[in-house]
Amino acid sequence: MTLYVVRHGRTEYNEKHLxxxxxxxxxxxxxxxxxxxxxxxxxxYNLDAIFSSPLRRAVETAEAVAAVTGLPVMTDDxxxxxDFGTFEGQPFDTDEDRDARGNFAFRYPGxxxxxxxxARVYPFLDWLRENYRDKTVMIVSHGFVCRIIRTWCLDMTDxxxxxxxxxxxxxxxxxx
Amino acid sequence: MKIYFTRHGETxxxxxxxxxxRVDVPLSELGRRQAEALAARIxxxxxxxxxxxxxxxxxxxxxxxxxxxxxxxxxxxxxxLIEQDYGEYEGVxxxxxxxxxxxxxKRHFAYRYPGxxxxxxxxARVFPFLDELIRTHADKTVLIVSHGGVSRLFNxxxxxxxxxxxxxxxxxxxxxxxxxxxAPRCCAL
Numbered sequence: 001m002t003l004y005v006v007r008h009g010r011t012e013y014n015e016k017h018l019x020x021x022x023x024x025x026x027x028x029x030x031x032x033x034x035x036x037x038x039x040x041x042x043x044x045y046n047l048d049a050i051f052s053s054p055l056r057r058a059v060e061t062a063e064a065v066a067a068v069t070g071l072p073v074m075t076d077d078x079x080x081x082x083d084f085g086t087f088e089g090q091p092f093d094t095d096e097d098r099d100a101r102g103n104f105a106f107r108y109p110g111x112x113x114x115x116x117x118x119a120r121v122y123p124f125l126d127w128l129r130e131n132y133r134d135k136t137v138m139i140v141s142h143g144f145v146c147r148i149i150r151t152w153c154l155d156m157t158d159x160x161x162x163x164x165x166x167x168x169x170x171x172x173x174x175x176x
Numbered sequence: 177m178k179i180y181f182t183r184h185g186e187t188x189x190x191x192x193x194x195x196x197x198r199v200d201v202p203l204s205e206l207g208r209r210q211a212e213a214l215a216a217r218i219x220x221x222x223x224x225x226x227x228x229x230x231x232x233x234x235x236x237x238x239x240x241x242x243x244x245x246x247x248x249x250x251x252x253x254x255x256x257l258i259e260q261d262y263g264e265y266e267g268v269x270x271x272x273x274x275x276x277x278x279x280x281x282k283r284h285f286a287y288r289y290p291g292x293x294x295x296x297x298x299x300a301r302v303f304p305f306l307d308e309l310i311r312t313h314a315d316k317t318v319l320i321v322s323h324g325g326v327s328r329l330f331n332x333x334x335x336x337x338x339x340x341x342x343x344x345x346x347x348x349x350x351x352x353x354x355x356x357x358x359a360p361r362c363c364a365l
Contacts (some may be wrong), residue, residue: 115296
């Protein structure tokens with residue numbers, strides 16, 4: 001299976017460096033302007049299927065690719081972003097969230113840990129590989145989920161995991 | 177709901193100080209006595225176990241059977257409780273040079289033991305097991321019999337752990353840990 005893993009286009013929360021997990025914000029103007037290049041690149045991927053997180057920023061991004069490929073967008077709840085609990089809408093990279101950010105088994109208060117995200121994303125990916133074995137699939141999701149998807153596809157040291165940055169509408173390809 | 181977690185009794189491999197994951201080794205003499213002591217403790221403390229769920233490995237099943245004998249609780253087996261797959265490190269002795277490579281690999285959460293599983297792989301089977309257990313047996317008291325590698329994820333399901341705390345976490349053979357919960361992913365510890 002070949003996977004093209006895409007992080008949704010930019011949102012206002014991204015621009016203001018705020019935690020954006022379950023909050024269902026739309027793409028910003030900049031985010032929408034990023035879609036045509038993504039769609040153009042996707043023409044060359046020979047996609048068989050498009051899966052997306054159900055959050056609108058991901059669906060809007062996926063729909064730009066759907067429009068040029070003629071494929072439907074299939075949403076799956078397991079691709080929704082990590083739940084940041086009480087940190088939703090709070091500024092990023094302060095000392096406050098140091099514990100949840102730096103430790104795999106720490107949950108954001110009222111939210112999820114990295115293990116929680118893996119526990120829903122890995123079964124989705126196992127199912128995907130089972131059902132799209134020799135196919136090419138695009139997944140449109142979010143920053144933390146895209147990172148977990150990468151760990152399913154290949155081994156990462158902790159340093160690689162923490163330092164990975166996936167830009168909005170950036171595409172990572174994996175052959176699994 | 178009360179969930180008791182225990183790690184199987186000492187095995188012949190534990191006694192030899194060797195890594196044992198998927199290899200299906202039996203309890204040692206000491207391990208058998210530990211399993212019996214655990215059963216006696218459950219009886220003495222009056223713990224009302226409704227159900228015992230065990231890893232499919234012999235060392236866990238034999239420990240579970242010892243507990244079942246005093247509680248009368250049914251024993252079922254669940255493949256998701258099987259020990260972490262240590263891949264190429266299976267059988268490595270703790271005084272071998274390769275053991276330090278194993279320990280280095282153990283530090284990383286998303287790095288599989290070559291030919292084996294990562295911590296995230298184990299979470300991906302243990303967490304759904306616990307979600308289902310809590311939904312299905314909400315008012316019961318359940319004893320889980322499993323392994324050291326699984327114990328870390330089991331604990332992480334209920335409690336926040338630092339990376340160091342996770343790395344060092346290992347219950348003793350037949351040590352009993354209680355988790356009380358009312359909903360998936362929550363703990364009243």
